[in-house]
Amino acid sequence: MLSFDYIKCTGLSEAVDILAKEEQAYPYAGGTDLMVGMRGGKFAPKKLVDVKDLPELNVFEESDQGIIIGAAITLNQIACDDSIVKNIPILAEGSHSVGGYTIRNRATLAGNICNASPAADTAAPLYTLEALINIVGPDGNRSLPVEEFFTGPGQTVLKKGELVQSIVIPKPFPAGKGVYSKASRTGSVDLSTVGVAVQNWGKHVKIAVGAVAATPVRAFSVEKAINEKGEKSSAEAAKLVHNDIAPITDIRGSREYRYHMVEVLVRRGLEQTMGV
Amino acid sequence: MSNKITIKFTVNGDSEEREAVVGETLLKFIRDELNLTGTKSGCEIGECGACTVLLDGKPVNSCLVLAVELDGKDLLTIEGLSKNGELDRLQQAFIDHAAFQCGYCTPGMIMAARSLLERNPNPNDEEINKALSGNLCRCGAYQEIRDAVKDSAKK
Numbered sequence: 001m002l003s004f005d006y007i008k009c010t011g012l013s014e015a016v017d018i019l020a021k022e023e024q025a026y027p028y029a030g031g032t033d034l035m036v037g038m039r040g041g042k043f044a045p046k047k048l049v050d051v052k053d054l055p056e057l058n059v060f061e062e063s064d065q066g067i068i069i070g071a072a073i074t075l076n077q078i079a080c081d082d083s084i085v086k087n088i089p090i091l092a093e094g095s096h097s098v099g100g101y102t103i104r105n106r107a108t109l110a111g112n113i114c115n116a117s118p119a120a121d122t123a124a125p126l127y128t129l130e131a132l133i134n135i136v137g138p139d140g141n142r143s144l145p146v147e148e149f150f151t152g153p154g155q156t157v158l159k160k161g162e163l164v165q166s167i168v169i170p171k172p173f174p175a176g177k178g179v180y181s182k183a184s185r186t187g188s189v190d191l192s193t194v195g196v197a198v199q200n201w202g203k204h205v206k207i208a209v210g211a212v213a214a215t216p217v218r219a220f221s222v223e224k225a226i227n228e229k230g231e232k233s234s235a236e237a238a239k240l241v242h243n244d245i246a247p248i249t250d251i252r253g254s255r256e257y258r259y260h261m262v263e264v265l266v267r268r269g270l271e272q273t274m275g276v
Numbered sequence: 277m278s279n280k281i282t283i284k285f286t287v288n289g290d291s292e293e294r295e296a297v298v299g300e301t302l303l304k305f306i307r308d309e310l311n312l313t314g315t316k317s318g319c320e321i322g323e324c325g326a327c328t329v330l331l332d333g334k335p336v337n338s339c340l341v342l343a344v345e346l347d348g349k350d351l352l353t354i355e356g357l358s359k360n361g362e363l364d365r366l367q368q369a370f371i372d373h374a375a376f377q378c379g380y381c382t383p384g385m386i387m388a389a390r391s392l393l394e395r396n397p398n399p400n401d402e403e404i405n406k407a408l409s410g411n412l413c414r415c416g417a418y419q420e421i422r423d424a425v426k427d428s429a430k431k
Binding site: 001002003004005006031032035036039040048050099100101102103105106188189 | 301336341344388392405
């Protein structure tokens with residue numbers, strides 16, 4: 001059996017204090033990654049700090065700045081939210097791609113990015129939406145673009161005692177259509193072999209790809225060809241994605257397969273969103 | 277010495293107060309402490325859905341929930357569906373359609389399907405497929421399971 005102290009915090013400052021001072025203290029929200037990781041020996045917490053009921057982390061609202069998604073908001077809440085489905089469907093699709101319905105009742109958006117898998121299904125959509133990550137810690141609050149959050153597989157900029165408080169999808173929302181599509185070994189529940197987010201912003205496109213490098217990456221070569229050079233062929237533009245990625249071979253797919261599938265999914269994404 | 281916390285909750289309609297060992301999963305607590313062995317242990321990493329129960333009405337993988345989190349919550353397991361010795365309509369539909377071979381996945385399937393029918397009383401094939409995508413049937417009775425869920429929805 002797992003052995004640790006379980007602490008249900010009543011205030012965010014209390015949680016930050018414990019996480020900052022105690023050795024091997026982990027924040028616990030949905031637990032879908034942490035429980036599996038603990039059992040597999042990846043994490044060995046001495047203290048588990050349950051933050052899922054903290055009011056500060058349960059904020060889920062639309063303001064003038066954008067949509068604020070607290071760290072305890074589950075992926076099902078996001079995938080089923082009217083404003084998100086209407087205004088930023090790419091995030092609903094990414095959220096819906098994680099696990100099955102039962103997993104998404106527990107798993108959170110913040111947890112998906114803090115676990116920092118290069119294959120995280122919500123990361124690529126967040127890149128194309130220019131999401132901001134609000135972090136709270138012992139030295140106060142800070143905020144940074146999602147593209148600066150990941151530092152490697154399972155690694156983020158979070159320092160000891162820090163946790164993600166919320167994720168903000170800033171306004172204005174994209175004017176055009178966005179799609180997230182993934183290739184995986186089964187048609188139902190699986191991690192992505194590759195995941196591609198293509199978001200039309202009206203006058204330009206943003207593209208991000210997961211599971212093809214140490215962190216999710218933007219497909220800058222493809223974006224440049226379309227946004228700056230006026231490339232009209234989605235097939236020609238999609239080929240350029242090979243310049244932006246460095247996939248590896250693992251149990252979910254070979255390097256060569258990933259190169260191929262990313263090109264296919266970028267082409268389809270462009271066809272669906274840009275009509276090029 | 278194991279670290280225990282007293283928790284209060286309702287299970288299948290009954291109020292309970294028990295001690296839960298910190299670090300123990302809800303799945304183990306349900307099976308070993310509450311002696312409700314209808315909930316099955318499969319992969320224990322949230323991939324197979326055999327341990328699905330409804331927590332405050334929402335389906336969760338009980339292998340990925342801590343027992344201490346049950347405090348203040350309402351738990352429904354497969355044992356809570358039948359009333360006065362009569363199976364509920366979803367259970368009966370699974371029998372009518374022979375929607376199982378070994379039966380190991382059945383409690384999880386039924387709990388996940390029950391939640392689907394509460395959200396969407398008249399689901400189509402695709403909606404059933406999606407809602408049950410986190411529940412694996414190694415015998416491959418998926419067709420019959422889908423038929424049972426659809427049939428139950430009609431009644």
